[in-house]
Amino acid sequence: MILDFPTGTVNVTEISDENFDLDVLMQRIRSEVEKRRCVNQRATLGAGASDGRRVADEGAHDALQLDRVEEASVPFEAKDRYSVHDFLPYHDEEFLTRVYRGVLRRPPDGTGFASFLGQLRGGSLSKVEALGRIRYSTEGRAAQVPVAGLAPRFAVRSMRRIPLLGRIVAIAQYLVRLPELAGNCERLEAAVFQRDGALRRQMDRNSALVERSVNAVIEQSAVRSAKTRDDLARVEQQIGALESRARESQAAVDALHGDVSNKADSTELAHLALLVGRKAERQALAELSDRMATPSAGTDPRFDAFYLKLEDRFRGSREDIRGRVEIYIPLVAGAGAGTQRRPIVDLGCGRGEWIEAIAAHGLSGYGVDANPVMVADCAQRGQRAVQADALDHLRSLPTSSVGAITSMHVVEHMAFSRLLAVVEESLRVLNPGGVLILETPNPENLLVGAGRFYIDPTHQRPIPPPLLQFVAEHLGFVDVEVLRLHPMQQDEWFAHASPERQRLNDLLFGAQDYAVVARKPGAVEDEPEPPREAL
Amino acid sequence: MRIGILTVRSRAGEEGGAERFFAGLHRGFVDAGFAADLVAIPSDESTFEAIEETYLRCYDFDASPFDAVVSTKAPTYLVRHPNHVCYLVHTIRVFYDMFDSAFEGAGRRVQAQRRLVHRLDTLALSRPRTRSVFAIGHEVARRLDRHNGIEATVLHPPVGLDALHAGPFGDYVLLPGRLHRWKRVRLAIAAMRHVARPLRLLIAGSGEDEDALRASAAPDKRIVFLGRVPDDELVELYANALAIAFVPLREDYGYVTVEAFRSGKPVVTCTDSGEAALLVEHERTGLVAAPDAHSIASAFERLHDDRGLALALGAAAQAKERMMRWDRVVPVLSTALGARSIA
Numbered sequence: 001m002i003l004d005f006p007t008g009t010v011n012v013t014e015i016s017d018e019n020f021d022l023d024v025l026m027q028r029i030r031s032e033v034e035k036r037r038c039v040n041q042r043a044t045l046g047a048g049a050s051d052g053r054r055v056a057d058e059g060a061h062d063a064l065q066l067d068r069v070e071e072a073s074v075p076f077e078a079k080d081r082y083s084v085h086d087f088l089p090y091h092d093e094e095f096l097t098r099v100y101r102g103v104l105r106r107p108p109d110g111t112g113f114a115s116f117l118g119q120l121r122g123g124s125l126s127k128v129e130a131l132g133r134i135r136y137s138t139e140g141r142a143a144q145v146p147v148a149g150l151a152p153r154f155a156v157r158s159m160r161r162i163p164l165l166g167r168i169v170a171i172a173q174y175l176v177r178l179p180e181l182a183g184n185c186e187r188l189e190a191a192v193f194q195r196d197g198a199l200r201r202q203m204d205r206n207s208a209l210v211e212r213s214v215n216a217v218i219e220q221s222a223v224r225s226a227k228t229r230d231d232l233a234r235v236e237q238q239i240g241a242l243e244s245r246a247r248e249s250q251a252a253v254d255a256l257h258g259d260v261s262n263k264a265d266s267t268e269l270a271h272l273a274l275l276v277g278r279k280a281e282r283q284a285l286a287e288l289s290d291r292m293a294t295p296s297a298g299t300d301p302r303f304d305a306f307y308l309k310l311e312d313r314f315r316g317s318r319e320d321i322r323g324r325v326e327i328y329i330p331l332v333a334g335a336g337a338g339t340q341r342r343p344i345v346d347l348g349c350g351r352g353e354w355i356e357a358i359a360a361h362g363l364s365g366y367g368v369d370a371n372p373v374m375v376a377d378c379a380q381r382g383q384r385a386v387q388a389d390a391l392d393h394l395r396s397l398p399t400s401s402v403g404a405i406t407s408m409h410v411v412e413h414m415a416f417s418r419l420l421a422v423v424e425e426s427l428r429v430l431n432p433g434g435v436l437i438l439e440t441p442n443p444e445n446l447l448v449g450a451g452r453f454y455i456d457p458t459h460q461r462p463i464p465p466p467l468l469q470f471v472a473e474h475l476g477f478v479d480v481e482v483l484r485l486h487p488m489q490q491d492e493w494f495a496h497a498s499p500e501r502q503r504l505n506d507l508l509f510g511a512q513d514y515a516v517v518a519r520k521p522g523a524v525e526d527e528p529e530p531p532r533e534a535l
Numbered sequence: 536m537r538i539g540i541l542t543v544r545s546r547a548g549e550e551g552g553a554e555r556f557f558a559g560l561h562r563g564f565v566d567a568g569f570a571a572d573l574v575a576i577p578s579d580e581s582t583f584e585a586i587e588e589t590y591l592r593c594y595d596f597d598a599s600p601f602d603a604v605v606s607t608k609a610p611t612y613l614v615r616h617p618n619h620v621c622y623l624v625h626t627i628r629v630f631y632d633m634f635d636s637a638f639e640g641a642g643r644r645v646q647a648q649r650r651l652v653h654r655l656d657t658l659a660l661s662r663p664r665t666r667s668v669f670a671i672g673h674e675v676a677r678r679l680d681r682h683n684g685i686e687a688t689v690l691h692p693p694v695g696l697d698a699l700h701a702g703p704f705g706d707y708v709l710l711p712g713r714l715h716r717w718k719r720v721r722l723a724i725a726a727m728r729h730v731a732r733p734l735r736l737l738i739a740g741s742g743e744d745e746d747a748l749r750a751s752a753a754p755d756k757r758i759v760f761l762g763r764v765p766d767d768e769l770v771e772l773y774a775n776a777l778a779i780a781f782v783p784l785r786e787d788y789g790y791v792t793v794e795a796f797r798s799g800k801p802v803v804t805c806t807d808s809g810e811a812a813l814l815v816e817h818e819r820t821g822l823v824a825a826p827d828a829h830s831i832a833s834a835f836e837r838l839h840d841d842r843g844l845a846l847a848l849g850a851a852a853q854a855k856e857r858m859m860r861w862d863r864v865v866p867v868l869s870t871a872l873g874a875r876s877i878a
Contacts, residue, residue, distance in 0.1 A: 020654075021658070022655065022658035022659060022664070025651070025654065025655060025658070026590070026591065026594050026613075026655075029587050029590065029591055030591055032587065033584075033587060033588055033591055036584060323841070323843050324843060324847075326844070327818075327819075327844070327847040327848075327851075329818075330816075330817070330818045330819050331819070334819075481854055481855075482854060483847070483850055483851050483854055484850045484853070484854070485846070485847055485850055486843070486846065486847075487846055487850075490703035490704050490705075490842075493702075493703040495703070499700070502700050502701075502702065502774075505702070505703075506701075511850060
C-alpha cells in the first residue's frame with residue numbers, strides 16, 4: 001500500500017531543534033492550519049480576487065498607513081497639435097516625459113532621456129532647445145506633430161550658439177522679455193511657497209500618525225514586560241514554596257525512618273513469637289487428627305492390596321492417566337523444575353504415571369507413597385519412588401531444595417489440618433518461583449460431588465475449588481490459579497447449548513477434576529546447568 | 536468525581552473492535568460507580584493536513600468540566616488536563632509499524648512528517664502532561680518503548696461480547712475475523728491441504744480478499760465460508776468449536792484470542808502473530824505454530840487427535856480470561872487517577 005499524503009505548498013513544521021516544547025509545536029501547526037484555511041477560502045471565492053490582495057485575514061493587526069504627497073500637476077492629455085505652452089510650464093523629468101509622449105508619441109527611452117535630463121539640469125540646454133531638438137530630430141520630423149510657436153523661439157534660441165553674434169542676440173532677447181521674465185519669477189516664487197506649505201502640513205500629519213503608533217507599541221510592551229515580571233516573581237515564589245515543602249517532607253521522612261528502624265527489632269521479635277506459637281498449635285492438631293483418621297495406607301497389607309485393585313478399576317486405565325498428566329509438563333518445566341538441583345517431588349505417586357511422564361521428558365524427579373505395594377509397583381517399572389508419609393518426607397527436606405511439588409488425587413484423603421501442614425511445608429521446601437500442583441476431584445460437577453467421590457472409602461470430604469485456592473493463598477503462595485479439567489465426553493452433553501442447557505451441562509458434565517497451581521514468591525534463579533544424568 | 540473518556544470517531548463512523556472497547560471501558564467505569572462520560576472527537580487520517588487538524592482538535596478540546604480524563608486512541612492524548620492518564624489503543628500506525636509498507640522509499644518531507652508525529656506523541660505522553668500510560672497489549676507497549684522511549688503498563692481489556700460461553704468440542708476449527716491480507720486467512724486455508732482428518736475449517740467474516748480466498752479454497756469441501764455472522768450465531772460457533780485459529784501478521788490486540796479464551800477453547804496462532812503469540816502460551820492455553828502451512832496443519836491434527844489436550848488447554852485459557860475483566864481493569868485506571876467512586 002502506498003499512501004499519498006499530498007502536502008501542496010505547505011511546509012512541515014521543522015523540528016530540528018529538539019528543545020521545542022509541545023505548545024510551541026502546536027502553535028506552529030495552528031498557524032499552518034489557519035494559513036491553509038485562508039488559502040482555501042480565497043480559492044473558493046473564485047477568480048475575482050486574483051489581484052493578489054488579501055481577501056480575509058481575520059485577526060491581523062491594523063497596519064499603519066501614511067498619506068502620500070499628491071501629484072500637483074494636470075494629467076497628460078494626448079492631442080493632435082500642441083503649442084509650446086503645453087510643455088514649458090513643466091519642469092525637469094515631467095517636462096521631458098510630456099515632450100516625448102506628445103511629440104514622439106511614445107514614452108521616453110533610457111539613454112536619450114537621461115542625456116537630455118543631464119543637460120537640462122546642468123544649464124547647458126534650455127527647455128526650448130530641448131523641445132526643438134526632439135521635435136526636429138529624425139524621429140520627430142517623421143511623427144510630424146505640430147507645436148505652435150516652437151519654430152521662431154527655437155531659431156532665436158539656437159542663434160545664441162553663434163559666436164559673438166549669439167551674445168548680442170541673447171542680450172537683446174533678455175531686454176525685450178524682461179517684464180515677462182520678472183512675472184515668471186514671481187509666479188514661480190508663489191508656487192514654491194504654496195507647495196512648501198502643503199508638504200509641511202503633510203509631514204506633520206504623518207509624523208503625528210507615526211508618533212501615535214510607536215507610542216502605542218511602547219506602552220503595550222511596557223504592560224507586557226510588567227506582566228512577565230509579575231509572572232516570573234510568582235513562579236519564583238511558587239518554586240520557593242515547593243522547595244521548602246520538599247525540605248519539610250524530607251525531614252519528616254528522615255524522622256519516620258529513624259522511628260521505624262528503632263521499632264523494627266521489637267516488631268520482628270513479636271512476629272516471630274506469634275509464628276512459632278501458631279506452628280506448635282497446628283502441629284499438635286495435625287498429630288491428633290492423624291491418629292483419628294480412617295484406615296490409612298501402610299498399616300494393613302490386605303487393605304493395601306484391595307486399594308491397588310480399586311484404583312485399577314475406578315481411577316481409569318494407566319494410559320488414560322498418563323495422557324491426562326501430560327498437561328503439567330509445561331507447568332513444571334516453565335518453573336525451572338526437573339533438574340538435579342530442583343527435582344520434582346510427587347506426593348502420593350500411586351502407580352507412578354506422572355513420574356513416568358517426567359522421566360519421558362528428560363526431567364528429574366521421584367515419587368513418595370505410604371503404600372508399600374504402590375512403591376514396589378513403581379520400582380518394578382524402574383521408577384524412583386520412596387515409601388514414606390508425605391508430611392514426614394517434606395519435613396525431612398531442606399528449605400528451598402525442590403523445583404516442584406505435585407500431588408494428584410491425594411489431598412482429598414487427608415484430614416484438613418494435615419492438608420494445611422502439607423501446603424505450609426511445601427512452601428518452605430520449594431525454591432523461590434517453584435510450583436505446587438494439587439489435583440483433586442471437582443465437586444462443582446454434581447455427579448462427582450454427590451456420588452463418584454465416595455467410591456473411594458479413604459476419601460475424607462470433597463474440597464470445593466475456592467477452598468483449596470484459598471488455602472494456598474492464605475499460606476503465602478502467589479499466582480494461585482484453578483485449572484478445571486476433564487469434562488465428560490461431548491456425546492453426553494445436551495446439544496445446542498442455550499444458557500439453561502449450558503448451565504446444566506456445566507453442573508452435570510463439566511470438569512470432573514481440577515488442579516490448583518500455585519507459585520512460591522520470588523523469581524526462579526538461573527542455575528549453571530550441570531550435564532543432566534538419569535536418576 | 537466526573538471522568539471523561541476521550542475517543543475518536545472517523546467520518547465513516549465504522550464500528551469495530553475499538554468502538555466496542557470504548558463502550559466497554561465506559562460501562563466499566565459506570566459499573567464501578569463513577570460518573571463517566573464518553574466523548575468522541577471527530578478524526579480524519581486521510582491526509583497529513585487532516586491529521587494535523589485532528590491533533591489540534593484534541594489539543595484544543597476543553598476538558599475542564601471533568602475532574603479526570605482517560606485518553607485512548609491517537610491523538611486524544613494531546614488533551615490538556617492536569618489529571619490525565621492514557622489507556623493507549625494505538626498511535627497513528629502509518630507513522631510507526633506500518634511506515635515502511637505505507638511509504639515505500641519515503642522522501643524527506645514524509646520523514647519530517649514522521650519525526651513531527653513521533654515528537655508530538657512523545658511530548659504529549661510524557662509527565663506531567665500524562666500521569667501514567669497504559670497499553671492494551673504487549674505489542675503496543677513495546678512499540679511505545681522503542682519509538683518514543685515511554686514505558687507503559689500492559690492492561691489487557693476484556694472483550695465486549697458478554698454471551699460468550701463454553702460448550703462441547705465439535706469437529707471444526709473456527710476462524711473469525713475480517714478477510715484482509717494482514718489476517719493471513721490464506722495461510723489457514725493452505726494448512727488444510729496438509730490436514731488428513733475429517734476436520735472442517737469454518738471461516739466467519741467478510742472483507743476485501745473474500746473472492747480470492749473462496750477461489751483458493753474451492754476444491755476442499757471441508758473449508759466453509761459463512762460470510763458475516765450475527766453476534767448470537769458467532770457466540771455459538773465459538774462455543775461448539777474444537778479450537779480457534781488466529782494467524783494474523785503482527786496483530787496489535789486480536790479480540791479473537793480473548794473471545795476464544797472466554798469460550799474455553801484453545802487458540803492456534805503463529806510465532807509472528809504479535810499480541811496473540813504473547814497471550815497464547817504454547818501447550819498451556821493453545822498451540823503456537825511456526826507461520827507455515829505444515830506447522831499449522833500439525834497443530835490442527837494434534838488437537839483433533841487428542842481431545843483431552845484440547846479440553847485442558849481450553850480450561851486453562853478460560854481461567855486466564857477471568858483475569859481480564861473490566862472490574863480488574865477499571866480499579867487500576869482509577870487508582871492512577873487518584874479517583875474514588877461515589878458508590
